[in-house]
Amino acid sequence: MAETLDQLFVLAKHALVDSTPAAWRPWVSSILSIAAMIMAFATLFALTTILERKGLGRIQNRLGPNRVGPFGLLQPLADGVKSLTKEDLVPRSADRVLHFLAPLVLVIPVFLALAVVPVGRNMVAVDLDAGILFFFAVGAATELSVFMAGWSSRNKYSVLGAMRAVSQMISYEIPLILSALPVVMITGSLSTVQIVERQAVFTGLLPSWNVLTPWGLAAFLLFLIAGTAEANRCPFDLPEGESEIIAGYYTEYSGFKFALFFLGEYIGLFAMSGLAITLFLGGWSAPLAALAFIPGYVWFFGKLLALIFLFIWVRGTLPRLRMDQLMNFAWKFMLPMSLMTILSAGAWHLMSPTPGVPLSSAEAVTHSAGGTIARWLVCGFLVAAPYILLGRYLTEGRNVGPRTYRYAD
Amino acid sequence: MMHPAFLIIALLIVAGATAAMRLRNLIHCALALTCALGGVGLLYLLLGAQFVGFAQFLVYIGAVSILIVFAILLTHGMDGGGDTLFSRGRALGWGLSLVVFAVLGGAVMSSRMLPEGSTEPLASTPAVRQIGDLLMTRYILPLEIMGLLLTAALIGAVLLAMKSGASAMPHTQPGGKAATQPGRDGQ
Numbered sequence: 001m002a003e004t005l006d007q008l009f010v011l012a013k014h015a016l017v018d019s020t021p022a023a024w025r026p027w028v029s030s031i032l033s034i035a036a037m038i039m040a041f042a043t044l045f046a047l048t049t050i051l052e053r054k055g056l057g058r059i060q061n062r063l064g065p066n067r068v069g070p071f072g073l074l075q076p077l078a079d080g081v082k083s084l085t086k087e088d089l090v091p092r093s094a095d096r097v098l099h100f101l102a103p104l105v106l107v108i109p110v111f112l113a114l115a116v117v118p119v120g121r122n123m124v125a126v127d128l129d130a131g132i133l134f135f136f137a138v139g140a141a142t143e144l145s146v147f148m149a150g151w152s153s154r155n156k157y158s159v160l161g162a163m164r165a166v167s168q169m170i171s172y173e174i175p176l177i178l179s180a181l182p183v184v185m186i187t188g189s190l191s192t193v194q195i196v197e198r199q200a201v202f203t204g205l206l207p208s209w210n211v212l213t214p215w216g217l218a219a220f221l222l223f224l225i226a227g228t229a230e231a232n233r234c235p236f237d238l239p240e241g242e243s244e245i246i247a248g249y250y251t252e253y254s255g256f257k258f259a260l261f262f263l264g265e266y267i268g269l270f271a272m273s274g275l276a277i278t279l280f281l282g283g284w285s286a287p288l289a290a291l292a293f294i295p296g297y298v299w300f301f302g303k304l305l306a307l308i309f310l311f312i313w314v315r316g317t318l319p320r321l322r323m324d325q326l327m328n329f330a331w332k333f334m335l336p337m338s339l340m341t342i343l344s345a346g347a348w349h350l351m352s353p354t355p356g357v358p359l360s361s362a363e364a365v366t367h368s369a370g371g372t373i374a375r376w377l378v379c380g381f382l383v384a385a386p387y388i389l390l391g392r393y394l395t396e397g398r399n400v401g402p403r404t405y406r407y408a409d
Numbered sequence: 410m411m412h413p414a415f416l417i418i419a420l421l422i423v424a425g426a427t428a429a430m431r432l433r434n435l436i437h438c439a440l441a442l443t444c445a446l447g448g449v450g451l452l453y454l455l456l457g458a459q460f461v462g463f464a465q466f467l468v469y470i471g472a473v474s475i476l477i478v479f480a481i482l483l484t485h486g487m488d489g490g491g492d493t494l495f496s497r498g499r500a501l502g503w504g505l506s507l508v509v510f511a512v513l514g515g516a517v518m519s520s521r522m523l524p525e526g527s528t529e530p531l532a533s534t535p536a537v538r539q540i541g542d543l544l545m546t547r548y549i550l551p552l553e554i555m556g557l558l559l560t561a562a563l564i565g566a567v568l569l570a571m572k573s574g575a576s577a578m579p580h581t582q583p584g585g586k587a588a589t590q591p592g593r594d595g596q
Contacts, residue, residue, distance in 0.1 A: 098440070129537045130459045137463040140471025144443065147478055151436060163482075166475055173471070190537055 002293040009036070009297070010122045033125045037114055044304070045266045046076035052312050059316030083259035091154055091252050098152035103253070103260035105145035109138040110268040116192050117274035120284045120297035124193055131192040132184060135275055136177055139230075142268065143169045146239070149261070150249035161248020165239030168326060169230055175334035176226035179219040182345030183210050183279045192275075196283030205289070209282040214380040215344035218387075220280040222338050224310075227272040229330070231265060234315035241320055273307040274300075333390055337383075344382035351375040414455055422448035435481045443474040460537045 004011070013032050020028045050065065050073060057064025065072040090099055116131040118124035128134050143166050150162020187195045199209050210216035229236040240248035250261050277283055281303050284296030321329070351374065425445030429438045446469040453462035544552055 098437075128459065130463050133460065133463040133467070133537075137466035137471070140467050143471060143475055144440075147475065148440070151478075151482075166479075170472070170475065 002295075006121055006295040008295070009120070037125055038111065040119070041111075041114060041267055041270055042263075044270060044301070045263055046080075048266055048270075048308055049079065049262075050075050051308070052315075055309070055312040056316050059313070080259070083256055086255035088255040088257060089252075093154045094252065095152035095154070098148045099252070100257075102145050102149035102152060103257045103264065105148060106142055106264035107260050107267070109141040109145075110264050110271055112138045113271040114267065114274065117271065117278055118193050118196050118283055119274075119300045120295065123284070123297060127191060127193045130190045132180060132190045132195075132275075132279075135192075135271070136173075136180075139268075139271075140173075142264070145264075146249050149253070153249070153252035155252050157245040157247075157251045158249050161239045161245050161251070164245075164323065165232060165249060168232070168236065168239060168330075171327060171330040172226045172229035172236075172334070175222055175330065175338040176230055178335070178338035179222040179226060179341060180275070180279055181338075182215050182219050182341050185342070185345050186210070186349060192278050192283075196278055196285065199282040200285035202289045207282055207285055207287060207289075209280065209285075209287075211280040211282075213348060214376060214383050215341045215348055216280055218337065218344070218383040219341040220276065222334060222341065223276050223279065224307075226334060227269075227276060228311065228314070229326075231269045231272055233265075233269065233311060235318040235321050236326065237320060238323060238326060269308070269311065270304065273304055273311075276307065277303045328394070332394055336386060336390060340383060340386045344379045347382055348375060348379045351378060412455070415452075418448050418451045418455060421445070422452070436478065439474060439477045439481060442477070443470055446470065446474065458536065460540050 013029070013036075016032060017025050017029050053075070054064040054072070065075040068074040068078045090096060113135050115125040116128055116134050118127075146165045146169070147162050150158040150160075150165070153159075183195060184190055187198050189195060189198075199207065201208055206212060211220045228234075232239050238244070240250070245251075250258060253261060277300065284300045286292040286294060286296075286299055351371070422445050425441050425443075425448055428441035429445060432438045432441060447466065450462050450465035450469065453465055
């Protein structure tokens with residue numbers, strides 16, 4: 001029963017594909033996968049916009065949207081109609097072709113990136129051997145889109161926003177990819193499906209998720225921070241800081257093109273969160289063996305919503321960084337720390353009971369207690385020591401305590 | 410016969426490369442060049458070389474094109490230049506392109522062709538793993554040398570950037586620490 005429920009969508013797709021003529025089957029199969037992905041994530045996008053506005057409202061002690069439908073739940077619908085019926089303004093001196101292309105160059109790659117994220121057992125649009133590489137390769141196009149949007153608008157704010165965005169994205173892409181690397185090293189594969197399957201086995205009570213190791217926890221936090229910066233979300237939202245440069249690279253966008261940018265940002269956030277879940281949080285696997293009867297897609301989307309909640313919470317809590325703080329943080333903290341997680345993962349691999357064997361089979365071997373403790377200590381030290389030293393060094397001579405206000409009290 | 414996908418990709422590459430030469434606006438040229446480079450990546454994918462194809466996207470679209478665009482913006486300002494590159498040194502250009510074409514043509518003609526019948530693509534499953542294994546065993550020395558070279562370049566770039574900015578930074582002076590600048594953190 002649980003098995004059928006878990007594979008419900010896979011079975012339904014197979015039944016649908018089998019009912020068509022044999023010549024159509026590859027096409028029908030692809031189209032069904034794509035349609036399901038787009039539907040699911042577009043619905044999630046609509047849900048997230050309302051969740052974000054409600055959540056931010058809650059944090060800022062106000063109600064948030066509550067006029068359309070019960071509790072304002074139909075607000076995304078109203079927003080959609082509004083953005084579709086608004087006039088599409090293009091500045092007279094803008095570069096019309098690039099201005100038109102920029103939202104498309106953003107939206108298409110982020111949807112492509114979703115294709116390699118497994119949302120359930122056997123539920124991935126394409127299982128590529130170089131899945132992780134594919135994810136980052138298509139993600140590279142978003143930087144170009146941001147630049148195209150900013151430059152083609154012929155607006156100083158837009159160009160400033162685009163330059164900020166591109167330099168930020170390039171700086172944080174390095175720690176992002178480097179913090180995904182330990183998982184690839186330990187798993188010995190670039191395929192997202194294999195990475196999840198390796199984490200979906202239970203050792204004792206706990207699952208063998210990567211986040212439950214010293215290097216995994218550090219890499220997960222680094223990945224989340226870099227992913228936030230990559231998605232241009234608060235506190236890394238300098239490129240679109242309303243109070244400084246209006247809306248950055250999409251100052252000159254209106255109507256449906258703006259909605260496309262909005263969609264692209266959120267889908268990019270989902271893709272990034274989905275990859276974080278795949279790499280560190282065990283993808284569709286249950287946190288406890290006793291809970292494995294709940295279908296995998298429920299776990300995946302549950303984890304996704306939890307991460308989205310975290311992003312909303314962070315947005316409501318943290319103030320925006322300055323440009324120099326942003327760059328210093330990327331190059332002086334994120335980069336060395338991500339290199340250290342790689343070192344720690346290497347030590348983790350060498351100190352495993354059977355270092356030569358591919359880890360998927362080595363994990364089944366029972367560890368000796370002393371060896372496990374030594375492994376944890378060494379790997380934890382390799383992450384914690386540089387964290388403390390870097391923190392000391394970077395905050396040296398700075399007043400990092402609570403601020404004192406001379407006149408406000 | 411020519412594969413239809415190959416035809417489309419080849420057209421994309423040629424059109425992108427031509428546009429990169431002929432367009433008047435330098436930013437447009439850079440974006441057209443990106444288009445051509447992306448087409449080359451697609452060509453790798455068509456040939457079943459997943460790793461090389463994705464690496465091409467990651468490096469050329471993600472980094473090199475942005476680098477070119479930044480260079481144009483920093484040297485020409487926002488307008489992105491005016492004149493096309495077609496004016497001067499036409500003879501030299503023809504000569505260079507002929508030499509490059511001859512070298513590439515010679516390399517293609519002298520390479521060993523697979524027989525026409527065996528169009529079956531190589532299985533891509535072991536390819537990524539094989540590249541990884543070879544990089545870590547047989548080609549470890551070139552890999553390390555390249556890493557060293559890139560690190561040296563990185564440090565050199567940092568040194569260049571530091572030299573120009575060092576005198577303007579307030580926190581490098583021993584006495585006047587960041588305390589004199591209330592708005593800044595000094596780092």
